[in-house]
Amino acid sequence: MTRRLLLLTCLSLSLFPAGPGAGRIQEGPPAATRAAFLRLIDRRRVKLDPAIKSRAAADGILTETLSFATEAGERVPALLLKREHAAGRRPVVIVLHGTGGSKDGVAARLRALAADGFVAVAIDGRFHGERAGSATGGMSSYEFAILQAYRTQQSH
Numbered sequence: 001m002t003r004r005l006l007l008l009t010c011l012s013l014s015l016f017p018a019g020p021g022a023g024r025i026q027e028g029p030p031a032a033t034r035a036a037f038l039r040l041i042d043r044r045r046v047k048l049d050p051a052i053k054s055r056a057a058a059d060g061i062l063t064e065t066l067s068f069a070t071e072a073g074e075r076v077p078a079l080l081l082k083r084e085h086a087a088g089r090r091p092v093v094i095v096l097h098g099t100g101g102s103k104d105g106v107a108a109r110l111r112a113l114a115a116d117g118f119v120a121v122a123i124d125g126r127f128h129g130e131r132a133g134s135a136t137g138g139m140s141s142y143e144f145a146i147l148q149a150y151r152t153q154q155s156h
Helices: 002-015 030-041 103-115 141-154
Strands: 051-058 061-071 074-083 092-095 119-123
Touching: 061 103, 074 103, 092 103, 103 119
Parallel strands: 092 119
Antiparallel strands: 051 061, 061 074, 074 119
């Protein structure tokens, strides 16, 4: 099984072209490489600005619907579930939905984790759930974004 995984990884690396950021960081002293990498991933910092939209309790589980800022003009909707009367710090589990899914689609899993004593959180990924936007040309906004990324990659 391990050999098959290694083979598939090597094959995928050889078949797919490097992304737009590939090759921009030259190897050199570790400090210089680190600085170049940090410049590559740097983004304008924004205040987190969390906002709770709703809060409801049922069967001993508190559910909060909230959002927070990640970049200018972009808010990420989230669900947070925990035991209603949990005291002190609790371990957190972040549940990610699959392609085409949403935070609401994993609510049952969040509820089960909260019942077990965890703080359970899920967000809508970009182009999913509340962040999906409207369909364009018969495609979902997610499909359209993939097509745009592909076209941008091909033009380089």
